[in-house]
Amino acid sequence: MNPTLQQDLRDIENILEQVKLHGIDFLNSIDTVPTSTQNSIDTTGNLNDSGIGSLAALEVFKQRLAPLMVSQAGPRYWGFVTGGATPASIAGDWLTTIYDPNAQATKAQGGISALVEFETINFLLQLLDLPKSFLGGFVTGATMSNFTSLAVARQWFGKQLGHDFAKEGITAPLNILTATPHSSSIKCLAMLGIGSQNFTKIKTIEGNREAIDISDLEQNIKNLNGQPFILISSAATVNTADFDDFIAISKLKEKYNFWWHIDAAFGGFAACSPKYKHLVNGWEYADSITIDCHKWLNVPYESAFYLIKEQHKNLQVETFQNSNAPYLGDPLENFNYLNFLPENSRRLKALPVWFSLLAYGKQGFQDIVENSIEMALQFDAFVSQSEEFELLAPTRLNNVCFTLAGDHNQEKVNLFLTHLNDKSKVFMTPTVYQNRKGIRASFVNWRTNENDVKIAIESLQETILELGIQ
Ligand SMILES: *Cc1c(COP(=O)(O)O)cnc(C)c1O
Numbered sequence: 001m002n003p004t005l006q007q008d009l010r011d012i013e014n015i016l017e018q019v020k021l022h023g024i025d026f027l028n029s030i031d032t033v034p035t036s037t038q039n040s041i042d043t044t045g046n047l048n049d050s051g052i053g054s055l056a057a058l059e060v061f062k063q064r065l066a067p068l069m070v071s072q073a074g075p076r077y078w079g080f081v082t083g084g085a086t087p088a089s090i091a092g093d094w095l096t097t098i099y100d101p102n103a104q105a106t107k108a109q110g111g112i113s114a115l116v117e118f119e120t121i122n123f124l125l126q127l128l129d130l131p132k133s134f135l136g137g138f139v140t141g142a143t144m145s146n147f148t149s150l151a152v153a154r155q156w157f158g159k160q161l162g163h164d165f166a167k168e169g170i171t172a173p174l175n176i177l178t179a180t181p182h183s184s185s186i187k188c189l190a191m192l193g194i195g196s197q198n199f200t201k202i203k204t205i206e207g208n209r210e211a212i213d214i215s216d217l218e219q220n221i222k223n224l225n226g227q228p229f230i231l232i233s234s235a236a237t238v239n240t241a242d243f244d245d246f247i248a249i250s251k252l253k254e255k256y257n258f259w260w261h262i263d264a265a266f267g268g269f270a271a272c273s274p275k276y277k278h279l280v281n282g283w284e285y286a287d288s289i290t291i292d293c294h295k296w297l298n299v300p301y302e303s304a305f306y307l308i309k310e311q312h313k314n315l316q317v318e319t320f321q322n323s324n325a326p327y328l329g330d331p332l333e334n335f336n337y338l339n340f341l342p343e344n345s346r347r348l349k350a351l352p353v354w355f356s357l358l359a360y361g362k363q364g365f366q367d368i369v370e371n372s373i374e375m376a377l378q379f380d381a382f383v384s385q386s387e388e389f390e391l392l393a394p395t396r397l398n399n400v401c402f403t404l405a406g407d408h409n410q411e412k413v414n415l416f417l418t419h420l421n422d423k424s425k426v427f428m429t430p431t432v433y434q435n436r437k438g439i440r441a442s443f444v445n446w447r448t449n450e451n452d453v454k455i456a457i458e459s460l461q462e463t464i465l466e467l468g469i470q
Pocket of ligand 1: 144184236264266
């Protein structure tokens with residue numbers, strides 16, 4: 001064995017102890033770690049020949065990188081839709097790394113890791129009150145979950161026309177209908193060879209809404225004259241957390257032939273709260289659903305899962321089967337995740353989720369979800385009553401979409417946001433909503449409390465004063 005590796009192996013206890021101590025330091029100060037940095041690092045350095053060992057590498061990390069790492073997992077990172085990591089999820093993530101299994105088969109080869117994944121999906125279905133008719137698996141993020149689901153939808157579409165797109169390639173144009181898709185679904189259309197321009201945009205409901213207009217949807221369905229199509233719907237939109245009407249869509253499904261996909265990356269967690277569960281009523285009739293765990297479930301990146309109805313199992317295997325390897329056997333007989341999704345070798349991403357669900361249960365996630373919404377509403381209350389800001393849309397769930405008050409300040413919105421973010425107390429992202437420049441604050445982190453909302457509001461007010469915005 002290489003001598004440095006040998007030394008590390010002898011030192012493993014101390015190495016892990018030092019990493020733990022450093023990690024605890026970070027977690028204990030996460031409230032005061034800046035939410036952004038303007039510093040950068042020189043990335044052109046030379047790789048050393050002989051290696052310095054883990055403890056010395058840890059020193060370099062501490063000196064050079066750690067001071068520049070921002071508090072993205074902290075309570076005031078409200079940009080994008082960014083979750084943190086609960087203690088249980090960190091424990092599960094560490095053990096995933098330590099055991100380092102390759103989560104693939106339910107029999108022999110991979111030990112029980114794929115079964116741990118099955119059990120975790122079973123728990124998630126219970127958390128979200130979804131039926132067992134869905135089969136699920138873990139992928140790196142909602143983008144890959146949308147990709148997996150839409151890839152099977154693509155295969156379904158081909159089959160409706162008597163084609164096997166997985167084998168032949170795409171031999172007929174697809175019909176995709178959607179109202180306010182997340183940008184990642186459009187990226188998936190590009191990756192899947194469907195084409196990012198090749199979708200029909202359905203109108204949204206009149207007024208300040210991003211949800212699909214059901215009568216315009218039905219009109220567009222009729223225009224297809226009985227051709228099959230794929231519907232990409234939202235639970236929820238990232239700007240204003242608006243939900244499509246799933247009861248209405250499920251009624252259309254009784255009349256028309258389509259694959260129904262729901263991107264519920266963060267909004268699916270509305271199902272954890274009796275107060276907000278109605279927003280996803282009817283979603284159980286979808287063919288496929290995308291859900292992120294590294295957002296509202298507050299587990300470390302990269303963690304998301306897809307749910308696809310078991311009745312589509314054959315289409316899923318046709319899409320993803322890795323059957324050229326004879327030792328893998330019949331994909332429908334010998335279950336192996338590599339025949340059901342894009343990756344072959346896979347981290348056991350289910351374990352941090354498994355730990356979290358065992359540790360906190362249904363009540364824990366109801367509390368996280370309801371607290372996030374409560375914090376969003378407190379921030380909304382400040383925006384609504386202030387003279388300097390105005391809401392761009394009502395706060396329906398956990399995202400507050402707002403801007404500087406008055407059209408005369410539209411040109412200053414991005415400048416304002418840059419200054420606010422540079423102060424490093426709170427981080428938010430820019431958006432454009434109904435042709436107006438705006439700002440989004442998304443509440444998903446389990447740590448966020450009233451004091452964080454207060455600190456953020458003070459930072460907003462200071463920025464207004466500094467820039468002399470009126
Ligand atoms: C975040 C998000 C995505 C993309 O998720 P990743 O995990 O970043 O790949 C897709 N759809 C919605 C609605 C999202 O909020």
